[in-house]
Amino acid sequence: MKIHSEQEFENRVVSENMLHDNNPDVEDATLCIEDISNLKKLTDEKFIEIASGDIEEHIQSDEHLLETIGKKPGTYYRDLIFAIIQIRLPEEEAQRDWREILKHKYTMSEKLERNAGIHVATLDYFTNIKKKLVNPKIVDANEYVDTASRAITDKLTKAYNRSFFEYEFRKLFTIARSTGRVFSLIMLDLDYFKMFNDLNGHIQGDIALIETVRILHAVSSQGDTVCRFGGEEFVILLPTQTLSLAMRTAENIRRAIFDYRFTNEQTLPSGRLSASLGVTCYRDDISSFSEMIEEADSALYRAKNGGRNRVKAFLNDQAGV
DSSP states (O other): OOOOSHHHHHHHHHHHHHHHHHOTTSOOOOOOHHHHHHHHHHHHTTHHHHHHTTTSSSOOOHHHHHHHHTOOTTSHHHHHHHHHHOOOOOHHHHHHHHHHHHHHHHHHHHHHTSOOOHHHHHHHIIIIISOOOSSOOOOOHHHHHHHHHHHTBOTTTOSBOHHHHHHHHHHHHHHHHHHOOOOEEEEEEETTHHHHHHHHOHHHHHHHHHHHHHHHHHHSOTTOEEEEEETTEEEEEETTOOHHHHHHHHHHHHHHHHHSOOTTGGGSTTSSOOEEEEEEEOOTTOOOHHHHHHHHHHHHHHHHHTTSSOEEEOOTTOOOO
């Protein structure tokens, strides 16, 4: 399937989510952060072509490739096939299909007296042998990954966008509801940012937003998700942190933004560009993911009203620091 725009990609994600919701036998084909990272590595480093023999005199062993790519068993064959044709299969089925695809590629190549190529062989296998595709189209894997990345990232700051935040947040919330695993949410807003824009111009404002995201990535842990929520407001998902740890992370972020020297920040009332942050953590009594967002927003509001440039946690009684 040829995807021409980010909007088409987002529409496809919605359609695939509906298909998955209505049919439990269909694997979820939407992309997550790990998917995009895996697909980029498979395409950029030509692991697909190496695994299939397209650019090697012989097919390297899967054990060697698994070690080289650093992937854990359980996702390797699934990701190979998904990168080629965007079909999500269980790993065991994907492994069987991959073996059959390689045999099919060898047979096609012998008949054509040239290398048929793994992409053509895969397309023909799923269309004419397994009969899993109807009206198939060849997808350029690199273009698909690039389009997918743009569809879930903010164009200016390159942080993840609000749509992707909601997707990841819902996923974390669902896991927490079923397993009790704690995760936290930080909501951040730059103080006096409209004034900063008015005094310094939108170009300097855009630069400040880009620099803020760099700070957020530098301070956050590798598994955290940094998203632009809108305007000068950002959210960070911390999938393994308790409230106390999230408060510590939020304080580190606050201090890092305050210590950073933004251009012309001396024009602001405090002489510095700062941030206010609200923090909340999953609890069993939270009924929905929107309620958790409201808690973080409420804590952020308290930080703003308390004088800005500070961190506040949501508390049930709204007392304390």
